[in-house]
Amino acid sequence: MEKGVINLRAMTRDSAATPERRHHPSTIGIALVAPTVGIFLGFAALPVIVVGVTSLADWTGFDLADVQWAGISNYSNLLTDEIFWRAFVNTLIFTVATTVLLNVVGYMLALLVNTRVRGTGLLKFVVFLPVLLSPIIVGLMWSNLLGGAGGGVNVVLMQLGLTDAPIFFLGDPSWALFSIIAATVWQFAGYDMLLFYVGLQSVPKSLVEAATLDGAKWFQLQRYVVIPAMVPVISVVVLLNVIGGLRIFDVVYVMTRGGPNRATEVLATYMYELGFGINLMGPASAVAIVIVALAFVAALVRSRVSLRDE
Amino acid sequence: MNSHRKNKISLVAVVLAAAMTVAACGSSSTDTVSTDTESAPTTSPAVTGTVEVWTWNNEGDYVKVDEDAVARFEAANPGATIKITYIPYADYVTKLKAAIAAGSPPDVAQIPWAGEFRDIVESGKLLPLDDVLADGFPEFSDPAMNAVTIAGQKWALPLDLNTLQIAYNKDMFESFGLTPPTSAEELKTLAAKLDAEGKFGISVGDKDQWVGGDLWFAQLPYTDPSGQALAAADASEVPWTDPVLVAAGDVVADYVKSGVFAPGANSMSSFVEALDLFVGQQSGMFYPVGNFISGGIEEKVAGAFKWDLMPFPPLEAGGAAIATGGIARMFTIPVEAQNQTGAVAFLRALTDSKGEATLTKYNFIPAWSVETPADASPLYSSFLEAQSDAASRVIYTSPVYTALLNGMQGVLDGSQSGAQVSESMQNAMNQ
Numbered sequence: 001m002e003k004g005v006i007n008l009r010a011m012t013r014d015s016a017a018t019p020e021r022r023h024h025p026s027t028i029g030i031a032l033v034a035p036t037v038g039i040f041l042g043f044a045a046l047p048v049i050v051v052g053v054t055s056l057a058d059w060t061g062f063d064l065a066d067v068q069w070a071g072i073s074n075y076s077n078l079l080t081d082e083i084f085w086r087a088f089v090n091t092l093i094f095t096v097a098t099t100v101l102l103n104v105v106g107y108m109l110a111l112l113v114n115t116r117v118r119g120t121g122l123l124k125f126v127v128f129l130p131v132l133l134s135p136i137i138v139g140l141m142w143s144n145l146l147g148g149a150g151g152g153v154n155v156v157l158m159q160l161g162l163t164d165a166p167i168f169f170l171g172d173p174s175w176a177l178f179s180i181i182a183a184t185v186w187q188f189a190g191y192d193m194l195l196f197y198v199g200l201q202s203v204p205k206s207l208v209e210a211a212t213l214d215g216a217k218w219f220q221l222q223r224y225v226v227i228p229a230m231v232p233v234i235s236v237v238v239l240l241n242v243i244g245g246l247r248i249f250d251v252v253y254v255m256t257r258g259g260p261n262r263a264t265e266v267l268a269t270y271m272y273e274l275g276f277g278i279n280l281m282g283p284a285s286a287v288a289i290v291i292v293a294l295a296f297v298a299a300l301v302r303s304r305v306s307l308r309d310e
Numbered sequence: 311m312n313s314h315r316k317n318k319i320s321l322v323a324v325v326l327a328a329a330m331t332v333a334a335c336g337s338s339s340t341d342t343v344s345t346d347t348e349s350a351p352t353t354s355p356a357v358t359g360t361v362e363v364w365t366w367n368n369e370g371d372y373v374k375v376d377e378d379a380v381a382r383f384e385a386a387n388p389g390a391t392i393k394i395t396y397i398p399y400a401d402y403v404t405k406l407k408a409a410i411a412a413g414s415p416p417d418v419a420q421i422p423w424a425g426e427f428r429d430i431v432e433s434g435k436l437l438p439l440d441d442v443l444a445d446g447f448p449e450f451s452d453p454a455m456n457a458v459t460i461a462g463q464k465w466a467l468p469l470d471l472n473t474l475q476i477a478y479n480k481d482m483f484e485s486f487g488l489t490p491p492t493s494a495e496e497l498k499t500l501a502a503k504l505d506a507e508g509k510f511g512i513s514v515g516d517k518d519q520w521v522g523g524d525l526w527f528a529q530l531p532y533t534d535p536s537g538q539a540l541a542a543a544d545a546s547e548v549p550w551t552d553p554v555l556v557a558a559g560d561v562v563a564d565y566v567k568s569g570v571f572a573p574g575a576n577s578m579s580s581f582v583e584a585l586d587l588f589v590g591q592q593s594g595m596f597y598p599v600g601n602f603i604s605g606g607i608e609e610k611v612a613g614a615f616k617w618d619l620m621p622f623p624p625l626e627a628g629g630a631a632i633a634t635g636g637i638a639r640m641f642t643i644p645v646e647a648q649n650q651t652g653a654v655a656f657l658r659a660l661t662d663s664k665g666e667a668t669l670t671k672y673n674f675i676p677a678w679s680v681e682t683p684a685d686a687s688p689l690y691s692s693f694l695e696a697q698s699d700a701a702s703r704v705i706y707t708s709p710v711y712t713a714l715l716n717g718m719q720g721v722l723d724g725s726q727s728g729a730q731v732s733e734s735m736q737n738a739m740n741q
Contacts, residue, residue, distance in 0.1 A: 060429065060432075060433055061407065061411055062407070062410060062430075062433035062434075062435055063411075063433060063434065063435070066433075077741075146577070147517070147577050147578060147579070147582075147583050148574055148577050148578040148583035148584075148586075148587075149572075149573070149574055149587075150583065150586065150587075151577075151583075166573075166574065168573065168574035168576070168577040169577065170517065170576070170577040171517070171574045171575065171576030171577025171578070171723065172576075172577070172723065173723060173725070256517070257517070257518065257519060259517070259519060259576060259716065259719050260516075260576035260577075260719040260723055261576075261716050261717065261719040261720035261723065261725065261726065262716055273712065276403070276404045276407060277708065277712060278425070278429075278708040278712060279407070279429050279708070
């Protein structure tokens with residue numbers, strides 16, 4: 001056998017010879033895993049199961065004695081609910097737009113920081129800073145900057161002569177969703193930058209140097225060397241962005257509350273309105289399950305892509 | 311017995327002891343108020359412990375009203391304390407519902423007058439207050455009592471009433487030679503003249519949505535002189551697409567097209583950016599103003615200009631101008647409140663003769679008959695005058711109210727008509 005190569009066959013044979021160790025983990029092993037499993041079951045799995053059950057019921061949310069079985073009617077009603085479909089489309093637009101923009105901006109920033117020229121350390125800090133803020137604070141800040149005619153952005157645009165009349169970013173249906181996307185990208189670009197920056201450190205320098213010596217231009221270097229080496233990182237970043245996009249709530253709620261006239265309604269804000277605004281916990285739970293299902297599909301796709309690449 | 315088994319028994323004993331302790335805490339006696347007429351107490355029992363009060367009104371002078379009642383309550387009930395929690399309105403209903411559902415509500419809870427009120431009443435989690443209000447409370451006005459009565463029982467204590475009117479800059483009007491409009495056409499002409507002077511008409515902020523609903527309510531007294539359509543539609547007796555209801559939305563749409571409102575209503579919060587336009591004299595008018603915010607406006611204006619109030623004008627000249635109104639602040643006692651005796655005592659402190667004096671001192675309109683103070687300001691007199699014939703602004707069916715609020719945002723950005731708003735309200739009713 002070649003030196004340094006692990007003998008998998010031998011390992012398999014050895015482990016097959018000691019079935020007890022494989023099937024009966026030690027007590028200490030169970031004890032070590034138990035807290036994590038307990039937390040997952042209690043705070044992730046159980047709530048999803050409860051929401052799943054609630055989605056099949058009519059319930060105002062006040063008293064468990066009032067729960068009534070509704071079958072799949074909450075789901076079938078969503079199919080003809082215009083507001084749901086508007087929220088669904090808005091959620092997809094938001095998710096795709098933020099995922100693309102966050103990846104592009106984050107990657108570019110990571111490349112810039114990776115040059116390690118003077119000032120990039122400060123840049124890294126400044127770009128990452130918004131990630132540490134609560135989305136509520138970010139929403140309020142951008143609401144002030146974009147709100148009304150006297151918002152900071154309008155003042156700057158008008159003083160620069162870029163527009164004669166104020167743009168009502170949050171009140172105009174054609175601008176509102178774009179404004180929220182911009183605020184989200186502003187906040188989370190630093191997060192993606194950091195992940196890409198870490199990923200760039202794992203790209204073999206020898207590959208980059210070899211490609212450079214062979215005369216590869218910057219774009220060719222990225223296209224044929226760096227990005228292929230970064231696929232595992234990119235797939236994780238994309239998945240995180242997609243899941244974050246699908247469950248977006250706080251920034252939308254603070255900046256527009258889903259308005260004007262549903263122009264920025266997303267699944268999570270609609271779920272909130274159904275559940276806490278008009279006490280329809282069943283339909284609200286059905287919307288929640290749709291969000292979970294979409295996130296699950298995204299994770300599944302990412303998993304398939306990873307398996308294919310491996 | 312080996313040590314392993316001993317440990318198991320010890321663990322079971324600890325768990326049992328903990329469970330018994332929790333059970334004992336859970337079953338601690340709740341200080342309840344009798345709702346049975348025959349056994350209703352005629353003398354107030356001793357009040358002890360903490361009374362937890364939840365409200366969202368931390369603006370204007372409401373805080374002073376609360377502080378006054380707390381001081382008198384605590385002086386009269388040594389050993390008892392009031393803990394008031396101010397929760398922003400945006401989160402208030404959600405938090406209250408969660409607390410009620412969790413079985414740990416406050417002892418006194420302010421409650422909105424719209425659909426949420428009926429939803430929570432129908433949940434069976436509020437104490438009926440018929441007997442409580444019959445003992446040691448003022449005689450509340452009939453409209454106020456009607457507003458808190460559902461299925462023949464009273465579920466809330468109405469503290470004060472409000473009217474919503476348009477604030478206008480008297481100095482600006484005088485300098486441009488303008489007078490308060492007496493018809494819809496005059497309002498449009500007025501807005502055009504203000505525009506010619508580089509000023510906006512009425513600044514409204516509908517980012518938080520509720521103001522759009524009030525714009526719609528404000529037109530109803532004129533499109534539905536009978537005053538019956540709103541309640542009838544809410545009771546499914548007439549459709550929300552009834553012509554008089556459609557017309558209310560169309561009047562607002564017409565005002566929008568005529569430039570009556572400052573642009574960008576949907577991008578402004580009412581009492582922030584929209585009010586700032588009025589305070590900064592960029593707009594000549596601001597809507598809506600009730601007594602709950604008039605003190606705050608006075609502070610912001612700080613004497614820079616004189617301002618007054620007027621209702622939206624009738625559609626045709628010669629008609630009476632009617633403000634919209636309703637209960638400003640009302641309080642409930644949840645069934646699972648821990649200190650119900652304390653809760654009732656605090657509500658009495660808010661509404662007794664000294665509480666009434668405090669309310670009128672700060673220009674609030676008590677929900678019971680009061681003498682107009684001799685030194686009443688013109689603004690307060692305006693509130694009292696408008697209140698006498700104010701029209702209702704309540705829709706109790708939550709999905710319909712939500713549809714109205716969203717639809718009116720469409721009206722304000724010019725994309726929806728009154729008919730479309732009514733249609734979405736009817737769709738919400740059907741669902």
